[in-house]
Amino acid sequence: MGNEHIAIFSSSEWAERGFCKQCGTHLFYRLKQEEHYAIPVGLLDGSDWDFTEQIFIDQKPEFYTFANDTRMLTEEEVFAQHANKS
Structure with missing residues (x-):
């Protein structure tokens, strides 16, 4: 899988959300003027947080x-x- 499978929705003037085009899974939330991505912890393996x-x-x-x-x-x-x- 790659970027071609990600849909981006502009949810407000300052933020956007990324989703999987195939299943609709929420992948990230991002403030548009930053390179910071907030991702659901359930997408990652491991528990050493x-x-x-x-x-x-x-x-x-x-x-x-x-x-x-x-x-x-x-x-x-x-x-x-x-x-x-x-």
Whole structure:
């Protein structure tokens, strides 16, 4: 498989999403002005992950808690962080 199997959908003015053209699996989310791709962890093999950051923490359900301490960013902080990179 290669790039010819990936469809890209412009989901907003600042972001796009990639999908498999054959099965529709969500492959990535990307801010258009950056080279950073967010991919679903389920696409990768292995379990040796260093979980260090949570985003949109202000929208997290109260019952949703991780065991380790992480850097926590609110929605406002996430958008401010990326706005400063343009």
